Structure formats: C-alpha cells, structure tokens
Amino acid sequence: MSAIPQHIAIIMDGNGRWAKQKGILRAKGHEEGGQTVQRTLDLCLEHGVKWLTLYAFSTENWGRSKLEVNALMHLLDKYLKERTPEMMEKNVRLHAIGELHMLPDNCREQLQASIDATKENTGLNLVLALSYGSRQEITAAMRNLAEQVQSGTLAPQDITPEMISDNLYTAGMPDPDLLIRTSGEMRISNYLLWQISYAELYVTDVLWPDFGREEFEAALAEYARRERRYGKR
Ligand code: FPP
Numbered sequence: 001m002s003a004i005p006q007h008i009a010i011i012m013d014g015n016g017r018w019a020k021q022k023g024i025l026r027a028k029g030h031e032e033g034g035q036t037v038q039r040t041l042d043l044c045l046e047h048g049v050k051w052l053t054l055y056a057f058s059t060e061n062w063g064r065s066k067l068e069v070n071a072l073m074h075l076l077d078k079y080l081k082e083r084t085p086e087m088m089e090k091n092v093r094l095h096a097i098g099e100l101h102m103l104p105d106n107c108r109e110q111l112q113a114s115i116d117a118t119k120e121n122t123g124l125n126l127v128l129a130l131s132y133g134s135r136q137e138i139t140a141a142m143r144n145l146a147e148q149v150q151s152g153t154l155a156p157q158d159i160t161p162e163m164i165s166d167n168l169y170t171a172g173m174p175d176p177d178l179l180i181r182t183s184g185e186m187r188i189s190n191y192l193l194w195q196i197s198y199a200e201l202y203v204t205d206v207l208w209p210d211f212g213r214e215e216f217e218a219a220l221a222e223y224a225r226r227e228r229r230y231g232k233r
Helices: 015-022 026-047 057-064 066-089 107-116 134-150 161-166 213-225
Strands: 007-011 052-058 094-095 125-132 179-182 200-203
Touching: 015 026, 026 052, 026 066, 026 213, 052 057, 052 066, 057 066, 057 125, 066 094, 066 107, 066 125, 094 107, 125 134, 134 161, 179 213, 200 213
Parallel strands: 007 052, 007 179, 052 125, 094 125, 179 200
Antiparallel strands: none
C-alpha cells in the first residue's frame, strides 16, 4: 500500500455554518468553499494524489431554496469558466458524475466544454459529483444490467461486482482510498456507496471553507498510519 492515497473523495460540508458564524449569506459560504476547492486541488497536485472526487451538489440539494440552488449553479459556472485555463496549465483533467441532464443548460454546456478542453490532460483527475446520488447511480446501473438480462444477452448468474462497477457513472475510475468529510457529521449522505467499500474514513470538525493544508496533511498522515487489511488477517 502506498502512503499516499491514489484517490481522495471529499464531502465538502459546512459552508452554511461557516457563513452563519460570520453573520453573512449562505451563498458567501459557498463562494469561500469554491476557494477551498482550488486550495485542495493544489494540495493534491503537490502530494501526487491522482484522483480527487468532490461532492459539489447532491440530488437532495435540489430541495434547497431556489435562491441557494441558483447561487450554487452560478458558482459552478463561474468556477469552470475561470479555472479551466488553470486546469490546462496544471495538466488537470476534469470529469463529472451524476444526473448531469438535470443541470441548467448554461452549466451543462460549460461543464461539457471544460471536460472536452481538458480531456488530453494526464496529471490529476478532478471529478465533480453534480446532481449526484449514489442510490440513483446504483439504480441506473441495475436497470442497464436488467435490460441486458431481459434481452437475453446476459445471464443473472454471470453478473459480477466488476460488471456493476462498470455500469456506474464512475466506470473506469479507481475506487477512493480515502474519504474525507468536513464539519464533523458522521454520515455518508448517499455518496459513492459502492465505491467506498474499502476506503479509509476521515472526519474533521473543521468547516469546509476553513479546510486547508494543516487538515489535509493530517488526513494524509492518518491514512498512512492505518493498515488496510481488506478484511483479511
Ligand atoms: C455543503 O455545505 C456544501 C454544499 C451543498 C455545496 C458544495 C459546494 C461548494 C464547496 C462550492 C463550490 C464548488 C465548486 C466545484 C465550484 P452546506 O451548505 O450543507 O453547509 P451546512 O451544512 O453548514 O449548512
């Protein structure tokens, strides 16, 4: 096992509480969270982490106020417009997972443009989970496989865990080695349920806008300290 995780997945939580503590709008907390995204990307580059998957918008997040949803979509669009040239400079390849058809047209188009622009990059892979829900992802995978069974091209007894992996949005991506959640909640929140089977979990009380080098390196140190046995002795 390498001391550096190949793939880090993050539940970026606490933007709202951070804003509340400061007596400012929730949207400002998300804006600050966007700065943390860039800082974290740079830390991954510095430490040689190859994959970073960020929970940027969950299927449940559509239930927030229209104002907040619009602010988050605007922020995503702005982030992609402003940061794609930097991704090119830093050899970062962008991917997205989730029900992307749910995104507003301008965001979806900008997202696709950024994915296309960075597709030959070979450094770090940045995966944005957008309108993402793990149960929805697994349901879609099951439907794909069920259709193959129904059409007679697949026998139920031939279904393997690898085939299930290959039918998820994350097909072809390595599973996360380390899952970080900020703001202290001990929950997975419908995030990468299948993919985190063997991931190490690291929960910090630090709110996402305050997440920086110190916490990132503490998470890496904790990861390196743990011995992963995959259930074996
Ligand atoms: C959780 O904080 C965070 C989100 C719902 C959105 C995450 C989005 C960002 C970090 C913004 C930018 C992302 C990109 C990719 C540009 P919360 O609002 O649930 O916080 P709370 O639990 O304290 O209310």
